[in-house]
Amino acid sequence: MPNLGERCQWGRPFWLVGMLIKNNHSGFSLIEILVVCAMLGILASIAVSSYFGYMERAKEKICNINCLRLEGEYQAYLLMEDVEHKEARFDEFMKEYGKKVCPKQGDVRYVNGRVECNLHPRGEEDDGGEGVPFL
Ligand SMILES: [Zn+2]
DSSP: OOOTTOBOTTSOBHHHHHHHSOOTTSSOOHHHHHHHHHHHHHHHHHHHHHHHHHHHHHHHHHHHHHHHHHHHHHHHHHHHHTOOOOHHHHHHHHHHHOSOOOTTOOOEEEETTEEEESSSOOOSSSOTTOSOOOO
């Protein structure tokens, strides 16, 4: 049982000084907290940048798939109607198509038998090696 009446050198009771001045070996120091905050900041910046990169790639793939589908439907329309491609005809087809092709509102054109978005070029037809590898 501690002596509650005992006083320190400043005249305060020891039990009060013990509450006000914490033991130096318990809890975290300022440096430790700063290091943890810096590490969390670095991890958060990596996570946020990779998230936005992932979202950008997803939008590009959505646009490419929509362009491919639109291309097939437009070519089927040209065959069914037995007409040649014209810019005005493609614009009219786009108005009737009614679906959003590019998630970022890119300008969609029909050039050389392919539907292309000016923001997300499709490139070649290979999938960049991201599919199932050949065994
Ligand atoms: Zn696009």
